Amino acid sequence: MKNKIGGYLETNVFSSDKDDSHYIYLVIGMAKECASHTEHGPFSAIIVKDNEIVGSGINHVTKNNDPTAHAEIIAIRDACKNLNTFVLKGCVIYSSAEPCLMCEGAIKWARLDRLVYSATAEDAQRGGFDDLVFKTSSTPHKILNRQEGSKVFDIWNNNNKSIKY
């Protein structure tokens, strides 16, 4: 999805609250659309670079049987595909709601400059979503054979053709 937002850009060359308000308006509208249908969860996100929308996403968890298909993840994948990169420096992500733990991590890995969102995790909890719970809960886990697993990174460091990120 690549759209110039006609007219609006002329007086807003740099990121500002006015730009941010515009893009947040767009994602809230998309999320409202999703919330009123059954195929998608009530979330949406867009990614903007130099006042151009370079990626977008709506929630596909239940539609695609994919628990990782949050709006932000899909928007990041879309922007990376459109820009042919795995680094979104210089980009801003607008999300209809506060990113969960997973999406917060994805935003960091994508090296996005900034995040603007509207609803909070508390609001999402009112809709039945576990974002808040996950911030303090922990999946039962154990570490096994660390010594051997750690050697993987020695092999990696000795591979001078590896692509660092």
Added chain:
Amino acid sequence: MKNKIGGYLETNVFSSDKDDSHYIYLVIGMAKECASHTEHGPFSAIIVKDNEIVGSGINHVTKNNDPTAHAEIIAIRDACKNLNTFVLKGCVIYSSAEPCLMCEGAIKWARLDRLVYSATAEDAQRGGFDDLVFKTSSTPHKILNRQEGSKVFDIWNNNNKSIKY
């Protein structure tokens, strides 16, 4: 990827350290393979249900230009596709390294029963990966128009055909 591990299962009906050691051995081996090539980051994961491998993944970040394509994310998507569900209750995920913030969140959303991993985030840092940094860093962010964004969840709650997850 659906494989019975021939012979081994007969004496290991229930999850045990012996089972866990076996599956960790597999993911470490896969990660070592990845680490010695340029196409993939040095990580791998598998998902096991009832002693059967129901999903697997290796890192595709640089290969696919997708910062979300960590081994665990790909394994979760693969298992969900194979089992035709967005809920992986009853499944265990084995990862060659400690899941990052993003993958930790994905594991929670997928409702995986357990996590077993080998290398730690400290080990991954030795390989140049920012997992540890991300646990304490924060992307610059702001909340905008929360009141309007919050209404999305009222629409969602009033939609009796919505699929909760």
